[in-house]
Amino acid sequence: xxxxxxxxxxxxxxxxxxxxxxxxxxxxxxxxxxxxxxxxxxxxxxxxxxxxxxxxxxxxxxxxxxxxxxxxxxxxxxxxxxxxxxxxxxxxxxxxxxxxxxxx
Amino acid sequence: xxxxxxxxxxxxxxxxxxxxxxxxxxxxxxxxxxxxxxxxxxxxxxxxxxxxxxxxxxxxxxxxxxxxxxxxxxxxxxxxxxxxxxxxxxxxxxxxxxxxxxxxxxxxxxxxxxxxxxxxxxxxxxxxxxxxxxxxxxxxxxxxxxxxxxxxxxxxxxxxxxxxxxxxxxxxxxxxxxxxxxxxxxxxxxxxxxxxxxxxxxxxxxxxxxxxxxxxxxxxxxxxxxxxxxxxxxxxxxxxxxxxxxxxxxxxxxxxxxxxxxxxxxxxxxxxxxxxxxxxxxxxxxxxxxxxxxxxxxxxxxxxxxxxxxxxxxxxxxxxxxxxxxxxxxxxxxxxxxxxxxxxxxxxxxxxxxxxxxxxxxxxxxxxxxxxxxxxxxxxxxxxxxxxxxxxxxxxxxxxxxxxxxxxxxxxxxxxxxxxxxxxxxxxxxxxxxxxxxxxxxxxxxxxxxxxxxxxxxxxxxxxxxxxxxxxxxxxxxxxxxxxxxxxxxxxxxxxxxxxxxxxxxxxxxxxxxxxxxxxxxxxxxxxxxxxxxxxxxxxxxxxxxxxxxxxxxxxxxxxxxxxxxxxxxxxxxxxxxxxxxxxx
Amino acid sequence: xxxxxxxxxxxxxxxxxxxxxxxxxxxxxxxxxxxxxxxxxxxxxxxxxxxxxxxxxxxxxxxxxxxxxxxxxxxxxxxxxxxxxxxxxxxxxxxxxxxxxxxxxxxxxxxxxxxxxxxxxxxxxxxxxxxxxxxxxxxxxxxxxxxxxxxxxxxxxxxxxxxxxxxxxxxxxxxxxxxxxxxxxxxxxxxxxxxx
Numbered sequence: 085x086x087x088x089x090x091x092x093x094x095x096x097x098x099x100x101x102x103x104x105x106x107x108x109x110x111x112x113x114x115x116x117x118x119x120x121x122x123x124x125x126x127x128x129x130x131x132x133x134x135x136x137x138x139x140x141x142x143x144x145x146x147x148x149x150x151x152x153x154x155x156x157x158x159x160x161x162x163x164x165x166x167x168x169x170x171x172x173x174x175x176x177x178x179x180x181x182x183x184x185x186x187x188x
Numbered sequence: 189x190x191x192x193x194x195x196x197x198x199x200x201x202x203x204x205x206x207x208x209x210x211x212x213x214x215x216x217x218x219x220x221x222x223x224x225x226x227x228x229x230x231x232x233x234x235x236x237x238x239x240x241x242x243x244x245x246x247x248x249x250x251x252x253x254x255x256x257x258x259x260x261x262x263x264x265x266x267x268x269x270x271x272x273x274x275x276x277x278x279x280x281x282x283x284x285x286x287x288x289x290x291x292x293x294x295x296x297x298x299x300x301x302x303x304x305x306x307x308x309x310x311x312x313x314x315x316x317x318x319x320x321x322x323x324x325x326x327x328x329x330x331x332x333x334x335x336x337x338x339x340x341x342x343x344x345x346x347x348x349x350x351x352x353x354x355x356x357x358x359x360x361x362x363x364x365x366x367x368x369x370x371x372x373x374x375x376x377x378x379x380x381x382x383x384x385x386x387x388x389x390x391x392x393x394x395x396x397x398x399x400x401x402x403x404x405x406x407x408x409x410x411x412x413x414x415x416x417x418x419x420x421x422x423x424x425x426x427x428x429x430x431x432x433x434x435x436x437x438x439x440x441x442x443x444x445x446x447x448x449x450x451x452x453x454x455x456x457x458x459x460x461x462x463x464x465x466x467x468x469x470x471x472x473x474x475x476x477x478x479x480x481x482x483x484x485x486x487x488x489x490x491x492x493x494x495x496x497x498x499x500x501x502x503x504x505x506x507x508x509x510x511x512x513x514x515x516x517x518x519x520x521x522x523x524x525x526x527x528x529x530x531x532x533x534x535x536x537x538x539x540x541x542x543x544x545x546x547x548x549x550x551x552x553x554x555x556x557x558x559x560x561x562x563x564x565x566x567x568x569x570x571x572x573x574x575x576x577x578x579x580x581x582x583x584x585x586x587x588x589x590x591x592x593x594x595x596x597x598x599x600x601x602x603x604x605x606x607x608x609x610x611x612x613x614x615x616x617x618x619x620x621x622x623x624x625x626x627x628x629x630x631x632x633x634x635x636x637x638x639x640x641x642x643x644x645x646x647x648x649x650x651x652x653x654x655x656x657x658x659x660x661x662x663x664x665x666x667x668x669x670x671x672x673x674x675x676x677x678x679x680x681x682x683x684x685x686x687x688x689x690x691x692x693x694x695x696x697x698x699x700x701x702x703x704x705x706x707x708x709x710x711x712x713x714x715x716x717x718x719x720x721x722x723x724x725x726x727x728x729x730x731x732x733x734x735x736x737x738x739x740x741x742x743x744x745x746x747x748x749x750x751x752x753x754x755x756x757x758x759x760x761x762x763x764x765x766x767x768x769x770x771x772x773x
Numbered sequence: 774x775x776x777x778x779x780x781x782x783x784x785x786x787x788x789x790x791x792x793x794x795x796x797x798x799x800x801x802x803x804x805x806x807x808x809x810x811x812x813x814x815x816x817x818x819x820x821x822x823x824x825x826x827x828x829x830x831x832x833x834x835x836x837x838x839x840x841x842x843x844x845x846x847x848x849x850x851x852x853x854x855x856x857x858x859x860x861x862x863x864x865x866x867x868x869x870x871x872x873x874x875x876x877x878x879x880x881x882x883x884x885x886x887x888x889x890x891x892x893x894x895x896x897x898x899x900x901x902x903x904x905x906x907x908x909x910x911x912x913x914x915x916x917x918x919x920x921x922x923x924x925x926x927x928x929x930x931x932x933x934x935x936x937x938x939x940x941x942x943x944x945x946x947x948x949x950x951x952x953x954x955x956x957x958x959x960x961x962x963x964x965x966x967x968x969x
Contacts, residue, residue, distance in 0.1 A: 096857045103854070107847045114839050118832065121968035124825075134964040141960045149850045149953045156787045158392070159796050166800040169420050169519045170807045177468040178814050180523055180535045319776060319790040385797045393778050393790050423801050424808035427911075431812065434907060439897030442812065442904075460900045465815050469808055 106148045113141050220321035221742055225328050226307030227634065230627075232328075233299035236335060237620075240290035241705075243283045245698055250275045251677035252695035269347075280675040281350035282365065286338070288353030289369065292477065293376050294335050296619055300484035301380075301418070302331065304626050305387060305411045307634065311733035311740065312405050314396025314749040314771070319389040327383040334375030341368035352673060354474070357443030357466040361435045362450055370433045377426045384419035387411060396732065396771075398751035402508070403770070405731045405755040406501065409508050410487030413515035414480050421476035421519065428469035435461070442466075467526050475522035479514060481615055482582070485622030486511070486553055489575045492625050493557055495729045496572040497564025498766050500756035503556035510549035517546040527595040528602050536595040543593040550586055554579065565759075565766075570644030574625035577652050578618060585614030588663065603673075606666025609659050617655035624651075624708070631712075632726045636738040637719030643711040650704030657697030661690035728767050731755050735771040780940045795947040799954050802915075806958050809911065813904050813965065824901050826967040829894070831885055835967045838881045839959065845874035846956040849923075849949045856942040861934055864945070868927045871952070875920040882913055905966050912958055919952045 117137040125133065147153040152160070216224060249258050255274060262273025269279040306324065310317055318324045341348040346364030349355065360366050391412050395404075404412075431442040439457060443466045446459030494501045501507065523531065523539040558579055566572065588610040591597040601607065624647070632638050668687045670678035677691040678684030725734040732751065736744050749771045757768040777783070778790050786793070817823050826832070852867035889895075889902070896906040926945055933941040 096854050100851070100854055103847055103850050107843065110843045111840060114836065114843065117964055117968065118836050121827065121832075121964070127969070130969055134969055135961075138961045138964050142957050145846060145953055145957050145960065149846055149956075150950055158786055158788065158793070162796060162800055165416075165516075166420060166803050170803055172520050173424060173472060173804070173807050173811050174814065176520070176523065176535075176538075177465070177811055178818060180468070180526070180529075180531045181462070181464055181815060182818065317776060319778075320794060321776070323794075381798075381801050384801075385794050388797055389790050389793045392786060392793065393783050393788070394776070419797060419801050420804050423805035424811075427805050427808035427812070430911065431809075431907060434896060434903065438903075438906075439895070440903035440907075441897075441900060442816070442907075458897060458899045458903075460816070460820050462815055462819055465812055468815075469812070472808070 102148055106144045109144060110141055113137055117141075218325060220317075220325045222306050222310050222318045222321065222324060223634070223740060223744075225324050226303050226305075228328050229298050229302030229306060229331065230304070232332065232335065233295055233303055236290050236294035237296070237299070239339070240287050240295050241702065243287040243290070245702060246275075247280060247283045247287065248695035248698045250280055250675065252692045254676035254679045275675070277675040278347070278350055281352075281673070282342070282348045284673055285349040285352050285355075285365075285369075286342070289338065289349065291615075292353060292481065293373070294331075294338060296481050296615065296623070297380070297477075298331055299623055300619065301387075301411070301414060301480065302328065302383060304484060304488065304623070304630070305383075305414075308630060308733055309387065309408060309411050310390060310394070311633070311736055311744055312408055312731050313391060313394060313399055314732045314735075314745065314751065315390060315394035316743045316745070316748075318386050319394055320386050323382050323386055327379045327386065330375050330379035330382065334372045334379060337368055337372035337375060341365060341372065344368060354470060355432070355466075356470075357432065357435070357461075357463040358445070358448055360466075361432060361444060362455070367433065367436055370429045370436070373429050374426060377422045377429070380418045380422055384415040384422075387415040388419065391415075396749050396751050399732070399770075400751075402505070403751055403754050404508075405487075406490040406504065406507055406511075407484075407487035409511055410483040410490075413511050414483045417476040417480050417483075417515055417518060421473045424469045425473035428466060431469075432466065464526070464529050467529060468523070471522040471525045472519075475525065476515075476518045478611070478614070479518045481619050483511065483515075485578065485582075485619040486557075488622045488626040488629070489557060489578050491729075491731065492571045492575040492629050493560050494756040494758065495629075495727050496567045496569065496575070497561055498567075498758045499560070499564045500754070500758055501556065502559040502562070503552070504754075504756070507553050507556050510552040514546060514549040514553075517542060517549070521546055524593055524595075524598070527598045540593060540595050544590075547586070547590065547593070554582060554586065569628075570639070570641055570648060571625045571629035573645065573648045574621045574628065577648065578621045578625070581613055581617035581621060581652075581655070585610060585612075585618050588613065600669070601666060603671055604666035605662040605670050605672055608672050609662030609666060612659045612662070616659065617652065621651070621655075624648075627712070629727070630733075631715065631719075632722045633733060633736070633738050633740070635716055635719070637715050637721055638726060639711050639715045639719055643707040647704060647708040647711070650707075651701060654697045654701035654704060658694045658701065661687075661693050665690050725769070728765075730757055730767050730769045732769075732771045734769065780937065780943065789943055791943055791947045795950050799950065802954060802958075806908075806911075809904070809908050810961070810965070813908070816900050816904060820900065824899075826965075826969055829901065830905065830967050831888070832967050834881055834885060835963055838878050839963050841874050841878050841881070842956045842959050845871045845878070846953050848874065849952045853942065853946050853949050856934075856938070856945055859938070861931075865927065865931075868923060868945075872920055872923050872927065875916055875923070878916055879913060879920075882909065908962055908966065912955070912962060915955045915958070919948070919955050922948050923952065 117134060120133055120137070121130070124130075152163075219225060219228075246258075246261070249256075257273030258270065258275070259273065262270045265279075269276055269282075306318070338348075349360075349365045349369035351360035351363050351366060355366065355369065391408060431440070434440040435442050435444060441457045441459050441461040443463050444455065444457050444459060444461045445463060448455045448457075448459070490501055490507070521539060521543045523535065524543045527536060527539075561576070588606070592601055592607060592610060628639050628644055665678070665684075665687045668684060670681070670684045670687065677688065679688060722738055724736060724738050726738075727734070732749050735749050737746070750773075751770045752773055753768060753770055755770055757770070759766050760768050776790070778788075780789065782789050848867045848871045852864050852871060855861075855863035855867055886906075894902055896903045926948055930944070931941065933944070
């Protein structure tokens with residue numbers, strides 16, 4: 085898996101370029117999300133937009149800074165499993181307390 | 189405990205000779221060796237089991253003879269809790285909350301996962317130790333800190349927690365004794381989380397050459413799934429614990445509704461909180477927690493049954509798929525503990541359905557274990573007696589859970605003694621029997637000596653009878669409508685009068701059960717010096733831990749083992765003997 | 774006795790023990806913060822009124838903090854990249870900046886908190902503030918923890934580079950994963966608490 089030092093240096097140069105690109109994207113998206121909030125959109129829409137932007141930002145951090153985009157299957161599998169339970173924890177309590185919250 | 193293998197050890201672990209000899213403290217107190225840590229966990233857990241058992245025996249006096257003065261012991265416990273030897277209701281509540289807390293978090297889990305998991309798993313997968321030995325040591329000491337905190341809570345102003353092990357808001361927030369419980373829980377949760385990381389990494393990364401996942405002993409699968417449950421289910425309770433601490437100490441109202449009246453006065457808090465939120469976060473952990481309680485036990489029973497029937501486990505593959513499926517489902521059933529919180533029919537139907545589905549893998553595993561007995565050449569030694577005893581006891585526990593899974597049937601049964609009977613059958617003659625079985629079974633590996641068989645059989649016979657005497661009547665009391673956590677066992681209710689005598693039966697069962705633990709305690713200590721000496725494989729077993737010397741040296745194996753076949757190759761046709769160990773070429 | 778796969782990867786998984794260990798730990802942290810977000814959802818939807826974040830909290834300051842944390846994430850990954858390029862000096866600079874930016878973040882939060890307290894706004898005042906202080910407080914603890922580990926790796930821990938550079942690089946990478954996760958949590962925390 086570890087090749088020669090020089091191959092590595094080239095590899096890293098490529099990665100560094102990606103890091104800088106992602107950094108700029110993250111800064112821009114931060115400004116975007118703050119700017120959008122000034123429009124005082126109706127709450128459900130505001131929530132949707134904010135979460136969407138946050139998800140994009142988070143995905144960039146996860147995929148590129150945390151190298152998830154090239155990570156081994158085992159790690160992805162553990163995270164996918166975690167995501168399922170995370171969603172269950174988000175959704176089931178609110179559904180139980182306000183039964184049929186999103187159904188009616 | 190010196191080894192004839194020390195010479196061989198010197199050759200293969202040449203670099204070991206360069207390590208300076210560790211002092212007593214580094215070797216036995218702050219050790220990073222998984223075997224020492226496993227024994228630390230086991231001994232600590234057994235002490236806490238004894239503690240929790242003692243609390244219960246006190247409670248059972250009050251339940252059998254409500255209001256009667258307890259001779260001798262009543263005096264010792266002081267006027268604040270037992271004036272004139274008569275138990276105060278608040279003290280009863282302390283005993284109840286701490287009995288549950290100690291048994292679950294300081295007794296069973298540390299023994300099943302911390303003790304057996306730590307000691308056996310690295311040996312069973314042919315590893316030299318856990319993946320993170322220092323983290324392992326830290327895990328134990330967090331448990332120790334948590335235990336000390338919990339015990340100390342009895343001696344602070346206000347006493348120990350008295351709102352049930354479930355610590356429901358708003359009672360838990362306004363009642364005394366809860367703060368140290370919460371701090372203790374944070375230590376214990378940290379211990380479990382670090383342990384879970386260690387177990388999963390170890391099992392995946394440090395397994396021996398040739399040990400594929402489908403060649404794992406079932407015990408390893410059980411511990412792997414258990415670790416995932418601990419890893420992902422505990423953090424929400426940690427978050428909830430922090431929030432409850434904030435409610436108690438920082439005046440927040442996460443779980444306090446608006447307008448709550450306490451002792452005739454409206455509570456001076458912001459309000460707007462939700463007590464049901466606590467229940468969701470608590471049960472999100474506590475449901476997977478009950479599978480943490482049972483899975484290692486099933487693993488132990490599987491090992492011992494395979495070994496003592498001299499045949500492979502029936503349905504190994506089904507058992508593996510079942511245990512993985514069970515682990516997954518356990519995360520989405522939790523609100524069956526909350527059917528009475530006013531949820532609508534849609535969500536009740538959802539949780540009822542997932543709960544019914546989760547019973548299927550449990551049944552598959554139990555059935556496979558029972559069928560494994562068929563046609564076996566059964567050796568009825570003490571571990572096997574406890575393992576076989578586990579089967580019908582877990583069966584009763586599991587079956588009695590079914591009415592509780594239906595939200596309609598749960599209405600009259602919720603929070604009655606029926607529930608207490610149900611879960612005690614699963615944990616007490618269920619898990620604890622499996623843990624006893626494991627102690628008798630792996631004691632020779634840890635010490636190089638076997639425990640005494642006669643004492644073991646007495647321990648078993650007395651325990652299985654007493655367990656049933658204690659818990660069977662509880663179904664009847666519960667069906668009659670007696671609620672749990674009543675400090676007089678229902679005596680002040682007219683409808684309970686016909687069944688009250690059963691409280692006396694249960695109590696005497698409990699006190700006699702205590703007497704039958706004496707042969708075990710004596711046996712445990714006596715056998716360290718006087719038990720029959722054994723070699724590496726006294727049970728003629730097939731799994732890799734039996735390749736190591738008894739007890740194993742630091743680093744476990746003289747030569748790194750390799751798995752050549754499945755874990756239960758017993759009575760293979762054409763083989764010279766009735767077992768082919770995994771580790772033999 | 775040596776534990777295998779601390780530095781070299783195990784062939785069939787392609788991973789080191791530390792990499793798996795840190796990801797497992799991060800999975801548990803997802804559930805920890807998840808529980809707090811779930812609590813936020815439950816409490817907010819059950820509340821008759823709920824203030825908009827920007828009516829109580831300081832959005833410009835928090836925006837600045839967000840940019841600070843994102844920058845620290847970049848410098849963290851650059852610290853690791855420097856080690857991969859075998860440049861210890863550059864590593865020291867990037868790691869130092871990462872820790873410094875973390876310190877800036879904590880300082881800004883200190884000012885935010887003390888400003889709230891001076892205005893008589895405490896966790897006990899209402900549930901919005903309760904969840905705000907709890908979520909950001911827990912997040913701060915994680916920032917502090919990450920800084921401690923990074924400081925160790927910058928300081929005494931860096932001695933490992935001389936004897937086992939690959940192991941040290943792996944440690945920095947794993948610590949970086951934790952740091953990125955802390956940034957990730959903030960990426961969700963910031964809009965949730967301040968903008969909605």
